[in-house]
Structures are given as structure tokens and as C-alpha cells.
Amino acid sequence: MPNTENAIHKGFGLLFEMGCGKTLTAIMIAGTAYQMGKVEKVLVVAPTSVCSVWPKDFAEFADFKANIKVLMGDKNRRLKLLNDLDNFPFKALKVAVINYESTWREGIFEALYDWDADMIICDESQRIKTHDAEQSKAMHKLGDRARYKLILSGTPVQNNAIDLYSQYRFLDPTIFGTNFYQFRNRYAIMGGFNRHQIVGYKDLDQLIQKEHSIAYRVTKDEALDLPEQTFLQRYITMTGKEKNIYDRIKRESFAELENGGQITAPTVLTKLLRLQQYTGGFLVADGQEKPELVSRGKLNALEEIVDDYVIDAGKKLVIFARFRPEIDLIGKMLEKKKLRYGSIYGDVKLEDRGDIVKDFQTNPETMVFLAQIDTAGLGITLTAADTCVYYSVNFNYAAYSQSLARIHRIGQKNTCTYIHLITEGTIDEVVLKALAKKEDLAKTIVDEWRNYF
Known part of the structure; x- marks a missing residue:
């Protein structure tokens, strides 16, 4: 029988430098696959501060119906949001967005696995460069089940070429295999104490050729149509407690201005300053002068x-x-x-x-x-x-x-x-x-x- 593994589980890397449009391109790919009837569910895994960008980019760029949920909050809230996606009654691409640190947590990993996304988008995929980290192992398991996979990264190879293995283990195990140590022995030169340290690399031309066989690289220098x-x-999403404190400062500032007689720019700006200090993580407690990190x-x-x-x-x-x-x-x-x-x-x-x-x-x-x-x-x-x-x-x-x-x-x-x-x-x-x-x-x-x- 022919090997259908690679035919079923398609993966591709968008190795675009920052600002070159990898999120836009990923949305276009997901939308095209959805309109072709190949994809109904998409799981996006991203760094925490990037998760909230995805719904905004879908709203701006997607020319198709999409229902996006960012799975943030405690475990019960995340599971409820995932369940809400499943129960959405209208035809639309269903997109769940979650941060890397949560993918392997008890109860959440199982729910994501059972949700069985057709496509998984691994944003800033260098987050899974360490092959034996919990979030990397979780992504490998989720990736093995998905039909389509994308990695998005401007820096897929970071401190050393060994970083590629785990990302490609998720993307397409047929490229570099499923055994990290075989990959390391193939491309790394070991030395140091008991030969446990990587002291150099070999056959890098072949490694890069294999990397680019299922990836496309764009640098700022090449993207001539980029704006200047x-x-x-x-x-950044505040916790419930942080939001409550922010809202209290806001209410108090409003009340003081409302009842403060003459409104001047300095008085308003001073109140806004306090709110801005808080979003940066600092709060000056009542009766104190020194700001406290909160x-x-x-x-x-x-x-x-x-x-x-x-x-x-x-x-x-x-x-x-x-x-x-x-x-x-x-x-x-x-x-x-x-x-x-x-x-x-x-x-x-x-x-x-x-x-x-x-x-x-x-x-x-x-x-x-x-x-x-x-x-x-x-x-x-x-x-x-x-x-x-x-x-x-x-x-x-x-x-x-x-x-x-x-x-x-x-x-x-x-x-x-x-x-x-x-x-x-x-x-x-x-x-x-x-x-x-x-x-x-x-x-x-x-x-x-x-x-x-």
C-alpha cells in the first residue's frame, strides 16, 4: 500500500519576518480551505499577548464567515468557550485561539484533542523549539491528529539548528523523523564533557533544503511592497481582580472630575496618568508616594x-x-x-x-x-x-x-x-x-x- 501519511497530514511553514504578513496569509489559507469544504475547525496556538490579535485580524481581513473564541480565563471558562464554538448553529469557520502554556494542562489538552481541529496554526512556532517541553509534546500529539498544519515564525532557527526538529515534528514528521536523537546525530557534531554538547553542525545545506521543501521564507528586504x-x-488581558481595581480608579477619577468644579487639562491629564500607570503594572497606594508593582x-x-x-x-x-x-x-x-x-x-x-x-x-x-x-x-x-x-x-x-x-x-x-x-x-x-x-x-x-x- 502507498504511504498516505504525508498526503493526509499536510503541513507548511510561513517563515516570514515580523511585519511581512504571516497572520494575513494564514487567514487566507484557512479561509480558502474552509470555502473548499476541507476545513471547518481551526485551532490557533499563540503566545499569550498575541492571542487577542487574532480575532481583530480575522475581523479586518477575512472575507468569509468566521466565529472566533479566545480561550482565556480559568479552565471551566475555556472549556465553555470551546463548547460554545461546537454548538454555534450557523455556517461559519470555527476558530479557537489558545496560548501555548495552556495546551498541555489537565482537562484542556483532552478537550482540544477531542475537539479534533481540521487545521492547527502554530503562531510564533519557536515556542515549541524544545522537543521535550510539555507544550511541545502536547502540540506534537495535537498535530498528529490534525489534517492540516501551519507554523508561523520569523525566527524558526534560533540559537541553533537543533531548534527546527520540534517545530517540524509538529508540522510534518516525515521531514526530519520522530526521533530527536537520530536528528541530532544526523546534523549535530557532539563534543565537550562526555560528548553531550553540540559544538558544530554538518550537512546544513541538506537540512535547509529539507526545511524549505515545505516552507516559504519572506524577509523585509525581499518584501518590496511593504510600507515604510x-x-x-x-x-494584554487583565485578570478579573486587576480589572476591578482599574474600574475603581476610573470611577473615582470620574467622580472627582464631575464634582471638582472647573475642569482643566492638567486635572484631567493627572487622572488619566494614574490609569496609564496602572496599565503599565504600577499602582500608587493611597497615602503613598512610591509606586508598587501590581x-x-x-x-x-x-x-x-x-x-x-x-x-x-x-x-x-x-x-x-x-x-x-x-x-x-x-x-x-x-x-x-x-x-x-x-x-x-x-x-x-x-x-x-x-x-x-x-x-x-x-x-x-x-x-x-x-x-x-x-x-x-x-x-x-x-x-x-x-x-x-x-x-x-x-x-x-x-x-x-x-x-x-x-x-x-x-x-x-x-x-x-x-x-x-x-x-x-x-x-x-x-x-x-x-x-x-x-x-x-x-x-x-x-x-x-x-x-x-
Whole structure:
């Protein structure tokens, strides 16, 4: 009998660099398969901060009926959402989105396996590069059952070529087999103590040829029709407790403004400032001056980007944040990862700033530039990076616009990518919309302050 395994279980890799449209392409593939009658259920597995992007991208790009559920919350809520998808009475592509860390949890893995998705999309597939990690093993089992599979990644090979095995074990086991140690012995040169360390590689041409036999690579350099600037969002979902605190701060601020007599821009902006500090993870308790860290949602999302983009892809990154406690928190995270970075904020002397910028621009070991947006958003050149993350922004469009130009200026050879970290359902979304309209909140807010609370 002919081997039908590969014919039944089709897999393909979209190895697109950030901003080159891998999510859009995946939605097009899923939609085409749905319209051809080959796919009814799609499971998307993604990093936590990317999960909320998928419903928004489906809404924007899909020209077909789709019902999307993001499986977040406790186990019972996730299982209920999956069940709701199954019971949806109208004809539509059913899409379940879940984060990697949840796929192998007791009760959830079994439910996903029984749901029996026709297609599984593994977004940022480098998340399963470690072959014996729990989430990797869960994805291999789920993938073995699915008829169609996609991996999406700008950095499929990260620290070493061995990273490919687990991703392709999910995608198509016929390419590199199902035994990690056979794969390692085939392509890695072992050495060190008891020959347990990979000291080099062999036959890499063959490995790359096999990799690309079921994958398509797109880099920013090749994507000639990319806009000069690409804007992306990563979303952070607050826990129920965090949302309750946010809503309380919002209500109190509204009440104070409503009953506070004359409304001025400074008074409104001060109240908004408190909300924005909270979405960054900090809260100034009543009677206290020092902000206290109460949430790590944004920091975790930023850490995912740093891992993917700086550590794994080896690219330089600019990070802007508005508040000093955020700068300190991010700095500690970078130090923990042993990443060399330059930092400019209000307390850094003017005469020292030029050397800090020069070091980032010219020193290949300085991978990150971390800056306070009000301090370093003007007049400096950071073209050694083509990607910038906004941990938080200020309310001034002119200052925000100037900060965009730090990487998008003469000397920049690549398309510039900007990633905004946004806490869902908060002031972050409102401010970003205002900035997109090129509004300066300090000028427009007095008459429209109720729209912001």
C-alpha cells in the first residue's frame, strides 16, 4: 500500500519576518480551505499577548464567515468557550485561539484533542523549539491528529539548528523523523564533557533544503511592497481582580472630575496618568508616594518580544516607556537575561547621552536601547534598529511622532516596525486611537474628557 501519511497530514511553514504578513496569509489559507469544504475547525496556538490579535485580524481581513473564541480565563471558562464554538448553529469557520502554556494542562489538552481541529496554526512556532517541553509534546500529539498544519515564525532557527526538529515534528514528521536523537546525530557534531554538547553542525545545506521543501521564507528586504512603517499591536488581558481595581480608579477619577468644579487639562491629564500607570503594572497606594508593582502583564509581553527578536533573531531593539518605574523594571529584566543595553531617562546627564547613543549605534554587543519617551524621543538617531516597542506612550502627538522618527530617518535601510503593548479595554486603546488621529490630548481633552473615562 502507498504511504498516505504525508498526503493526509499536510503541513507548511510561513517563515516570514515580523511585519511581512504571516497572520494575513494564514487567514487566507484557512479561509480558502474552509470555502473548499476541507476545513471547518481551526485551532490557533499563540503566545499569550498575541492571542487577542487574532480575532481583530480575522475581523479586518477575512472575507468569509468566521466565529472566533479566545480561550482565556480559568479552565471551566475555556472549556465553555470551546463548547460554545461546537454548538454555534450557523455556517461559519470555527476558530479557537489558545496560548501555548495552556495546551498541555489537565482537562484542556483532552478537550482540544477531542475537539479534533481540521487545521492547527502554530503562531510564533519557536515556542515549541524544545522537543521535550510539555507544550511541545502536547502540540506534537495535537498535530498528529490534525489534517492540516501551519507554523508561523520569523525566527524558526534560533540559537541553533537543533531548534527546527520540534517545530517540524509538529508540522510534518516525515521531514526530519520522530526521533530527536537520530536528528541530532544526523546534523549535530557532539563534543565537550562526555560528548553531550553540540559544538558544530554538518550537512546544513541538506537540512535547509529539507526545511524549505515545505516552507516559504519572506524577509523585509525581499518584501518590496511593504510600507515604510508597519504598526503592530500586542494585547494584554487583565485578570478579573486587576480589572476591578482599574474600574475603581476610573470611577473615582470620574467622580472627582464631575464634582471638582472647573475642569482643566492638567486635572484631567493627572487622572488619566494614574490609569496609564496602572496599565503599565504600577499602582500608587493611597497615602503613598512610591509606586508598587501590581501586574506583570506588559512586562511578560515585552519579554516574549525580547526573547524572539533580540535573543533568538539577534536583532537590535528600541524600547520606549513613559514612566521611570517602567524603565527600571524593564532594565532589570534585560539584566537578568544578560543583555547589554543603553538607557536614557530624565536623570541621565546631557553630556553622557551622546556616548550612550553612539554605543548602541556602533557596538554589536549592545542589543537594546531603553528610553523614556519624553527624554529621548527627540533629536537622536537609533537606526541600528528597525523595530521599536512602545511599553507606554505620552499624550502629546508631537512627542510621539518625534519618537517614531528615531529609527525612521536617514541611514535606515529597512522597513520600520512599531509594536504597541496595549492593555485591553483601558486608556491604552483610547490614547492610541487619539494619536492615530494625530490628536494632542492636552489640547482636545477639556471638552471631551468624559470620552476618556
